[in-house]
Structures are given as structure tokens and as C-alpha cells.
Amino acid sequence: MIAVEEFDSFVERPENADKVFELVGGEIFEVPSNAYASKIASRIAGFIFMFMMQNNLAAHLTGEAGGYVVAGEKYAPDVAYISKERQPELSKEGYNPNAPDLAVEVDFPSTTQSQRKMRVKIGNYMAVGTLLWVVYPDVNEIEVYTPGQPVKIFGINDTLDGGNVLPGFKLAVKDVFTE
Numbered sequence: 001m002i003a004v005e006e007f008d009s010f011v012e013r014p015e016n017a018d019k020v021f022e023l024v025g026g027e028i029f030e031v032p033s034n035a036y037a038s039k040i041a042s043r044i045a046g047f048i049f050m051f052m053m054q055n056n057l058a059a060h061l062t063g064e065a066g067g068y069v070v071a072g073e074k075y076a077p078d079v080a081y082i083s084k085e086r087q088p089e090l091s092k093e094g095y096n097p098n099a100p101d102l103a104v105e106v107d108f109p110s111t112t113q114s115q116r117k118m119r120v121k122i123g124n125y126m127a128v129g130t131l132l133w134v135v136y137p138d139v140n141e142i143e144v145y146t147p148g149q150p151v152k153i154f155g156i157n158d159t160l161d162g163g164n165v166l167p168g169f170k171l172a173v174k175d176v177f178t179e
Contacts, residue, residue: 001026007074008094020065023074025120031064031076037108038064040137041078043176044104048081051162051169058084059101067095068103071124078135079104081165099128101165106135131165140177 002010007023010016020031041064049061060082067076080100082090087098103125107114118134122145125132132145144152146163154160154173162169 002028004072004074020067020076021074022067022076022117024117025073029117034108036137037078037106040108040135040176041104041106044133044135044171045079047171047175048079048102048166048169051166055168057166060084060087060090062090062096062100066090068099069095069097070099070103070121070130071127073120073124075103075121075124077103078106099125099130102131102133102162104133104135106137108135108137110136110138131163133160135176137177140173142173142176 011021022029052059062080064076064078066080067074074095081102082100090096107118126147129147134143140156142154156174158173160171
């Protein structure tokens with residue numbers, strides 16, 4: 001088990017300056033660079049950004065380089081949304097101290113290790129009240145975790161909604177996976 005202070009010291013080393021790391025379940029993981037997963041995340045972020053602009057929402061939207069403290073751990077969700085009401089300004093150094101309102105995690109390629117790590121992250125996101133979308137490009141599905149509710153699985157013919165975080169937001173799952 002790695003303490004948060006050890007993690008912070010590790011990521012601040014000069015050789016790690018261009019890398020993104022997460023502290024999950026007391027272990028340090030480098031966030032892998034993967035163009036396909038980034039494309040999927042960017043597509044989702046694009047739809048959220050357009051919704052924010054069309055509805056004049058005061059919020060922050062970040063990509064995989066934006067880290068957040070979640071239940072004492074440090075995560076780098078592929079997409080994150082946090083309202084300016086909850087946090088007027090994002091942290092300009094290190095990991096943002098508040099968890100996002102919505103986090104999107106793209107699990108690709110999905111492996112035994114990534115699934116184990118994701119289970120820990122799901123529990124911690126739920127503990128802090130974050131709406132979580134876990135995207136599985138291998139099977140064209142998105143799992144939606146809403147604190148206090150059963151998980152919902154959305155397939156290629158379904159439409160996601162923004163729940164209480166992004167009321168009125170709709171996204172056809174097929175639009176996420178369109179080539």
C-alpha cells in the first residue's frame with residue numbers, strides 16, 4: 001500500500017513529468033496512452049461540451065490529463081465534469097481536490113487488471129457521490145453508476161441521459177461508437 005504522500009513524491013519526479021498516474025487501491029498505475037480510447041473519450045467530451053455551450057452551463061470539463069482526488073485516492077478520468085457552483089475554479093497544480101460530478105472512464109483494452117482497478121474506482125466514485133459512466137468499446141456498452149441506484153447497462157441502441165448532473169442531456173450510445 002502506497003500512501004498519498006509517497007504517490008505525490010513519485011509523480012513529482014522529473015522522469016515522470018510527461019506521464020499521468022493514478023493511485024487506486026493503494027497502488028500506483030500509469031494511465032496508458034491509447035489513441036482509440038482517447039478518441040472515444042473525446043467524442044463523449046465533445047457532446048457534453050456542446051450541451052454545456054447550448055445551455056450556458058457554468059462548469060468545467062476536463063480530459064484524461066485532469067486528475068481528481070476521489071475518496072482519498074487520485075484518479076485521472078478520461079472525461080470529467082464539475083459544476084462551477086461546486087468549485088468556481090479548478091486547481092492549477094496537481095490533482096483537483098474535489099471529485100467530479102460526472103466521471104467517464106473508458107476501459108480499453110479491458111483486461112483482468114483494468115477490471116480489478118475499475119471495481120475499486122467504482123466503489124470510491126459512488127462513495128463520494130460522482131455519477132460514473134464506464135465505457136467498454138470492446139462490446140459497445142456503457143455502464144452507468146448513479147450513487148444509491150442499481151447499475152444500468154446501455155447498449156448500442158440505447159440513449160444515455162445526464163441524470164441529475166446534466167438534466168436534459170441525451171446521448172445515443174451508437175454516436176459514441178460510430179466509426
